[in-house]
Amino acid sequence: MRIGEISVAGILALFSIYLMIKSAELPIGYIRGEGPGGGAWPFWLSAVMLICCGVIALNWWRGTSPPSQSDEPMLDAFGWRTLALVGGGLVVFVALISVVSMYGAIGIFLFYYMRFLGRHTLLLTLPVALITPFALFFFFEGAMQISMPQGMPFTQPVFDLLYDVIY
Amino acid sequence: MEILSYLVDGLLLALQPINLGLIVIGVSVGLFIGAMPGLGSVNGVAILLPITFLVPPGSAIIFLAAIYYGAMYGGAISSVTLGIPGASTAVATTFDGRPLALQGRASLALVTAALASFVGGSVANVLFTLFAPPLATLALSFGPPEIFALMLLAFATFVGLGGDDIAKTVFSICIGLVFASIGFDQISGQPRLVLFDISGFLHGIGFIVLAIGVYGIGEMIWTIEQTRGEVTTTTPRMSVAGMISDTREAVRRGWKGTTIGSFLGFFVGVLPAAGATPGSLMAYGVAKLVSKTPREYGKGSPDGVAAPEAANNSASTGAMLPMLTLGIPGSPTTAILLGGMVIWGLVPGPQLFVNETEFVWGLIGSFYISNFAALLINLAFIPLFIWMLRMPFTVLAPMIFVLSIIGGFAATRDMHDIWLIVIFGLGAFFLRKFDYPLAPAVLAIVLGPIAEPTLRQSLLLSSGDPSIFFTRPIAGPITIIALVLIFLPALKFFRRNKSTESS
Numbered sequence: 001m002r003i004g005e006i007s008v009a010g011i012l013a014l015f016s017i018y019l020m021i022k023s024a025e026l027p028i029g030y031i032r033g034e035g036p037g038g039g040a041w042p043f044w045l046s047a048v049m050l051i052c053c054g055v056i057a058l059n060w061w062r063g064t065s066p067p068s069q070s071d072e073p074m075l076d077a078f079g080w081r082t083l084a085l086v087g088g089g090l091v092v093f094v095a096l097i098s099v100v101s102m103y104g105a106i107g108i109f110l111f112y113y114m115r116f117l118g119r120h121t122l123l124l125t126l127p128v129a130l131i132t133p134f135a136l137f138f139f140f141e142g143a144m145q146i147s148m149p150q151g152m153p154f155t156q157p158v159f160d161l162l163y164d165v166i167y
Numbered sequence: 168m169e170i171l172s173y174l175v176d177g178l179l180l181a182l183q184p185i186n187l188g189l190i191v192i193g194v195s196v197g198l199f200i201g202a203m204p205g206l207g208s209v210n211g212v213a214i215l216l217p218i219t220f221l222v223p224p225g226s227a228i229i230f231l232a233a234i235y236y237g238a239m240y241g242g243a244i245s246s247v248t249l250g251i252p253g254a255s256t257a258v259a260t261t262f263d264g265r266p267l268a269l270q271g272r273a274s275l276a277l278v279t280a281a282l283a284s285f286v287g288g289s290v291a292n293v294l295f296t297l298f299a300p301p302l303a304t305l306a307l308s309f310g311p312p313e314i315f316a317l318m319l320l321a322f323a324t325f326v327g328l329g330g331d332d333i334a335k336t337v338f339s340i341c342i343g344l345v346f347a348s349i350g351f352d353q354i355s356g357q358p359r360l361v362l363f364d365i366s367g368f369l370h371g372i373g374f375i376v377l378a379i380g381v382y383g384i385g386e387m388i389w390t391i392e393q394t395r396g397e398v399t400t401t402t403p404r405m406s407v408a409g410m411i412s413d414t415r416e417a418v419r420r421g422w423k424g425t426t427i428g429s430f431l432g433f434f435v436g437v438l439p440a441a442g443a444t445p446g447s448l449m450a451y452g453v454a455k456l457v458s459k460t461p462r463e464y465g466k467g468s469p470d471g472v473a474a475p476e477a478a479n480n481s482a483s484t485g486a487m488l489p490m491l492t493l494g495i496p497g498s499p500t501t502a503i504l505l506g507g508m509v510i511w512g513l514v515p516g517p518q519l520f521v522n523e524t525e526f527v528w529g530l531i532g533s534f535y536i537s538n539f540a541a542l543l544i545n546l547a548f549i550p551l552f553i554w555m556l557r558m559p560f561t562v563l564a565p566m567i568f569v570l571s572i573i574g575g576f577a578a579t580r581d582m583h584d585i586w587l588i589v590i591f592g593l594g595a596f597f598l599r600k601f602d603y604p605l606a607p608a609v610l611a612i613v614l615g616p617i618a619e620p621t622l623r624q625s626l627l628l629s630s631g632d633p634s635i636f637f638t639r640p641i642a643g644p645i646t647i648i649a650l651v652l653i654f655l656p657a658l659k660f661f662r663r664n665k666s667t668e669s670s
Binding site for chain 2: 001004008030035045046048066067074082083090091097098113118119120128136146148
């Protein structure tokens, strides 16, 4: 945790510097007759962020913050596995939206999570993974009139069928 | 007496079968729309506006007002049960509502939210009925310096009273404000902070993207990792006796927050461009400020649920006031209602109370009826919401992830934002590991779009002289209180050091 805390503070300090540089693309001072320049607000806020990172580093050096006093690893094997399976599953879920549509991706994600991570039976997993996308389709597309991504063209016949039900 | 007679007429109008039916339908629809992550009253009112052309204008506005009320109640439901704020107005409800749910006290959190919302709505209705025209005039005396001072006060309560690391809290507020400034500079119209030159940043980062990322994704992964997948949420109790006991506890432990939220929320709601979100966040901050046990906030304090819930309902009614009396909408939802009124041929403004008496008092009467209907319908649905929490966590967790992603898309309609939600979620998970408080960042991204323009307009008014925040009669005291709160931790630090040296 100790190394992690200073590493995170370092990354955030670099990000703050990047934000300062990007903000400075617009004027950061006071322009007579126009008020503060467009970049002033984010620039000075990023500068405060950088100072905060300095203070966090100082607290780390003095050992006053709880993570700086801890010798535990940031994540143990279970933690990394959870992050990979859950976080990775989410990344794949979002990537699949452009391929099999929002609803298709939801079905696949629910099946993956409940069957492989939750170890639920097929009797529970399949109905949930199949009914939820349809219920969400009729709620969003029918009731709320909000269109979700439909993925690649091969999904179109299914959507045509479902739209026939709505309209 | 004249007001009372108008009010009775208004109540009778709202109680006509068609209007009563519309109120029940509107509240129920609003409740479910508000409970859906990413959807709020603004979506409900906007989507259902065309339907209202089928009924007379009086009934139409009553229907829309009922949806507005229902959605305000509904926002608390996803904050408590899923830990994701259903709308920006319910962000502060998550701070204490979610911890209560994790302790198996979801029923207490939902009952507290429902009662506080009812009281907030009722107080606002009475204030609206009695003081509509003079309050509208007073609200107009709030210029950019006063509104910026209020924003500063909201941030200051987090710095001065947060039990977290001050440097990390300030960092969190600043990063939220910087994220809020991404997109276009509101004054010069130039692109600003287009990170890594990705065009998706041109439309900025919405509050909902950060909130869903932090609460829907980051918080969930953190919970799964911390509990080793065995989430220790105690099974929520649900029985008539339990509800009665929760009601008693909600009244006993939530009355202070409810009182603060009801009055503060109404006043902030009345201010043009403020609305229910700053109202609820400020009510939370002030309730924490005056509490004898501020450390309980964020860990499951009923007052922490009551204050924002009372405030957001109260502010929703308050936001109707400038809309009806001056024609200035106080929130995005009232802006749509205003549009609806114009389409129906009604002209909002001071003359509305004179020329369209029946319409105005029918609407005010419907506020009372809608508020009561929302309480009853909300309480009736609590068992359903509690049932959701009884689902195994390995079913509930993927459902929350799915609702986060689909709700995020519904709100922004952009895949770029969906990727941002995932990135923010993973980032929030790591920041949470190192004790960075994330609620201030969410607060800041909500208030940033109000804080920056009001600061710049104020400095423009004073030709760059910051004393404008101290010399004006309303802005001055608020700014001084905010600065005291900001420097409170430093004062405490020096006093602690001094006492250590002397001992």
